[in-house]
Amino acid sequence: xxxxxxxxxxxxxxxxxxxxxxxxxxxxxxxxxxxxxxxxxxxxxxxxxxxxxxxxxxxxxxxxxxxxxxxxxxxxxxxxxxxxxxxxxxxxxxxxxxxxxxxxxxxxx
Numbered sequence: 001x002x003x004x005x006x007x008x009x010x011x012x013x014x015x016x017x018x019x020x021x022x023x024x025x026x027x028x029x030x031x032x033x034x035x036x037x038x039x040x041x042x043x044x045x046x047x048x049x050x051x052x053x054x055x056x057x058x059x060x061x062x063x064x065x066x067x068x069x070x071x072x073x074x075x076x077x078x079x080x081x082x083x084x085x086x087x088x089x090x091x092x093x094x095x096x097x098x099x100x101x102x103x104x105x106x107x108x109x
Contacts, residue, residue, distance in 0.1 A: 018103045021096045028089045028096075035082045035089075042079045046072070 049072065 018100045021100050025093050025096050028093050032086050032089050035086050039079055039082045042075045042082070046075050 049068065
């Protein structure tokens, strides 16, 4: 009987871990959605710059070329950071999903 109770406790512990992993996956997916929103804002900023200069495809004479280059650089860096974080979060989700699947298959009576 003790062996059964030990197995039941172990299985219960694994279920709690799997639930915590599932909650963590939800949190990570929310972070990914937020970062995608950040990327969308950067695309909008980039589109605005292009739209403002669309007629000549050259800089607006009133626009400071160095300021524009700096702004574009900031947008690129922000987007690169967001894409990098999304990749990292996707990898964390994949690992958590693998942990859940492993827990499901290795803890059967």
